[in-house]
Amino acid sequence: MSMETVGQDSDTDETPLIDVRNLQTAFFTEKETIRAVDGVSMDIDSGETVGVVGESGSGKSVTARSIMGLVEAPGKVLEGSSIRFHQLETVRDYADRFSGHTVDLTELRGEHDPQELLGRIQTEVTAETFGRERRDEITLTDILAAGFGDEMGITDEDDCVFVTERNGDSPQDITAGFIEVTRLDGERQRQMRGGRIGMVFQDPLTSLNPVFTVGNQIKEALNLHRDLSGEEATREAVELLEAVGIPDAGRRVNEYPHQFSGGMRQRAVIAMALACEPELLICDEPTTALDVTIQAQILELLAQIQEERDIGIMFITHDMGVIAEVSDKVNVMYAGEVIEQADVYSLFENPKHPYTRGLLRSIPGTQSGERLETIEGNVPTPTESASDCRFAPRCPEAFDACEVVHPSHVEVGEEGDDHTAACLLYPEEMPETRRVNVHREATSDDRRGDSA
Ligand SMILES: Nc1ncnc2c1ncn2[C@@H]1O[C@H](COP(=O)(O)OP(=O)(O)OP(=O)(O)O)[C@@H](O)[C@H]1O
Numbered sequence: 001m002s003m004e005t006v007g008q009d010s011d012t013d014e015t016p017l018i019d020v021r022n023l024q025t026a027f028f029t030e031k032e033t034i035r036a037v038d039g040v041s042m043d044i045d046s047g048e049t050v051g052v053v054g055e056s057g058s059g060k061s062v063t064a065r066s067i068m069g070l071v072e073a074p075g076k077v078l079e080g081s082s083i084r085f086h087q088l089e090t091v092r093d094y095a096d097r098f099s100g101h102t103v104d105l106t107e108l109r110g111e112h113d114p115q116e117l118l119g120r121i122q123t124e125v126t127a128e129t130f131g132r133e134r135r136d137e138i139t140l141t142d143i144l145a146a147g148f149g150d151e152m153g154i155t156d157e158d159d160c161v162f163v164t165e166r167n168g169d170s171p172q173d174i175t176a177g178f179i180e181v182t183r184l185d186g187e188r189q190r191q192m193r194g195g196r197i198g199m200v201f202q203d204p205l206t207s208l209n210p211v212f213t214v215g216n217q218i219k220e221a222l223n224l225h226r227d228l229s230g231e232e233a234t235r236e237a238v239e240l241l242e243a244v245g246i247p248d249a250g251r252r253v254n255e256y257p258h259q260f261s262g263g264m265r266q267r268a269v270i271a272m273a274l275a276c277e278p279e280l281l282i283c284d285e286p287t288t289a290l291d292v293t294i295q296a297q298i299l300e301l302l303a304q305i306q307e308e309r310d311i312g313i314m315f316i317t318h319d320m321g322v323i324a325e326v327s328d329k330v331n332v333m334y335a336g337e338v339i340e341q342a343d344v345y346s347l348f349e350n351p352k353h354p355y356t357r358g359l360l361r362s363i364p365g366t367q368s369g370e371r372l373e374t375i376e377g378n379v380p381t382p383t384e385s386a387s388d389c390r391f392a393p394r395c396p397e398a399f400d401a402c403e404v405v406h407p408s409h410v411e412v413g414e415e416g417d418d419h420t421a422a423c424l425l426y427p428e429e430m431p432e433t434r435r436v437n438v439h440r441e442a443t444s445d446d447r448r449g450d451s452a
């Protein structure tokens with residue numbers, strides 16, 4: 001929600017490690033367009049774990065894959081989406097090595113008026129397209145990062161390093177900026193994926209090659225991303241295996257994945273991800289396939305790694321119990337959208353969206369009933385832009401307007417909580433007609449309704 005940067009076209013210490021804005025990822029199948037991720041915004045700081053929770057099919061994995069640059073045809077991250085990676089060392093490094101792909105906003109700001117550019121954009125855009133609340137808050141950075149500068153000849157399609165502040169000409173003089181992850185390609189993408197952003201999947205065997213030893217696979221990562229080889233790499237591989245709690249690492253480094261138990265394999269995958277010293281680690285249901293004891297150990301391990309290395313973690317799960325344990329902040333997803341976001345305490349103490357409340361009632365042990373099955377029905381597959389609340393058909397509190405107005409995020413917590421929900425029941429203190437109007441107005445100059 002990045003309220004801290006509203007209205008100013010610069011990045012300061014306040015900027016998160018990664019800032020996802022209005023991410024839209026669609027699959028263009030012969031039959032229909034599946035809007036798997038439909039306008040997701042969230043950010044993650046260094047040293048922070050951000051949980052992403054929701055039932056099966058809500059778009060969690062596609063969000064993760066979009067950040068990793070792993071969306072395959074017929075899938076596509078749509079124009080207007082922005083994923084900004086702000087880590088300064090990485091920005092300087094990219095500006096140094098890929099200077100031909102760098103956009104210097106400090107220069108361009110004097111030459112272009114954002115409001116004038118907005119009028120020239122071919123597709124219809126709104127404040128929401130850029131994750132802003134009002135049109136006059138849209139900055140040049142927003143327009144160019146979202147990809148609209150290409151059609152106007154201001155940026156090239158493969159520009160991806162955006163410099164927003166500098167106090168000299170060399171890459172080391174850059175004091176703020178970001179890599180626009182949605183615009184990465186080729187070598188620039190390879191450096192980011194695995195190098196700066198690591199990923200751990202549910203099934204460790206998808207990350208491990210059965211025909212190579214675990215050690216060789218870690219060494220390959222070390223070679224690719226840190227230029228280590230030979231004995232030096234072997235030593236580092238053993239250290240990494242020790243760091244993730246694999247006993248007798250000196251011997252096990254020479255073993256094959258099938259010689260490892262499920263829990264040990266997942267530890268090995270985590271070691272492999274850490275080999276590149278990532279700034280951000282995306283964990284997509286990393287413990288779902290493991291038994292409860294092993295699961296607890298892996299969660300403990302991730303917490304310890306985070307403490308030591310100050311990395312940001314995005315943790316995906318459908319399990320509210322796990323969310324409670326690992327997260328600092330939580331994004332609840334439903335049918336391609338974030339429908340509630342809050343810090344973990346506010347969310348559990350004061351859940352606002354009826355969907356979140358339903359998920360919480362489904363934690364085993366808190367109520368009788370089975371996990372995630374207390375909400376009748378299934379997540380719909382979104383094929384059109386939402387002109388309603390996608391949860392309405394299953395919502396115990398839905399009323400007529402829920403079928404015709406798309407809810408926008410409104411503050412629902414205590415002052416300064418940064419707790420928002422996208423639901424027509426809020427702002428709670430207003431009578432129904434005024435509440436509905438708040439949401440209707442927020443999306444009124446919206447381009448929703450157009451097809452992609
Ligand atoms: N390659 C693809 N082609 C078409 N549709 C896809 C593809 N990959 C994902 N989808 C669709 O995107 C939507 C979101 O899927 P996603 O895998 O992100 O859900 P999820 O929240 O991770 O669910 P789960 O908890 O089951 O992992 C689903 O409706 C799915 O059918």
Ligand code: NI
Nearest residue numbers: 060061062284
């Ligand atoms: Ni998934």
